[in-house]
Amino acid sequence: xxxxxxxxxxxxxxxxxxxxxxxxxxxxxxxxxxxxxxxxxxxxxxxxxxxxxxxxxxxxxxxxxxxxxxxxxxxxxxxxxxxxxxxxxxxxxxxxxxxxxxxxxxxxxxxxxxxxxxxxxxxxxxxxxx
Ligand SMILES: [Zn+2]
Numbered sequence: 001x002x003x004x005x006x007x008x009x010x011x012x013x014x015x016x017x018x019x020x021x022x023x024x025x026x027x028x029x030x031x032x033x034x035x036x037x038x039x040x041x042x043x044x045x046x047x048x049x050x051x052x053x054x055x056x057x058x059x060x061x062x063x064x065x066x067x068x069x070x071x072x073x074x075x076x077x078x079x080x081x082x083x084x085x086x087x088x089x090x091x092x093x094x095x096x097x098x099x100x101x102x103x104x105x106x107x108x109x110x111x112x113x114x115x116x117x118x119x120x121x122x123x124x125x126x127x128x129x130x
Contacts, residue, residue: 017044019053024124044128053125061121068119072111076104 018041019026020033026044033039042049084091094100 015045018042019044019049019125019128021053021056022124026127050128054128057123057125060124064121065116068115069108069112072108072115075111076108079107080104 016028017026018028018030020036020039020041022036022039023033025033025035025041027041030041030043033041042053044050044053080091080094083094094104
């Protein structure tokens with residue numbers, strides 16, 4: 001009979017992984033997350049929970065990318081409106097010519113890419129892959 005003073009030698013053969021769904025904290029024993037105080041750790045060895053956690057991570061990554069895209073769209077539209085106010089001819093050219101619109105789109109994509117590199121998404125469950 002195994003107890004705390006004399007742990008079973010077979011205990012190490014049974015892997016155990018408990019994961020916080022909010023911050024990605026992991027532990028070998030079930031307990032509360034030290035960072036997210038009310039969060040109960042989930043069984044990371046359950047394939048359904050692992051899949052759900054990876055899907056949740058992908059959903060958060062997509063939501064963050066969408067947020068960064070909106071930030072870049074708003075900043076480029078703000079720039080274009082500023083250009084209209086400062087120099088109406090340049091502003092009209094930006095909005096009503098194909099090179100102007102292509103330039104605004106390219107600027108939006110560049111800023112979006114830059115924001116993604118400056119503020120990269122931190123995966124919460126990289127240890128669940130593989
Ligand atoms: Zn947590």
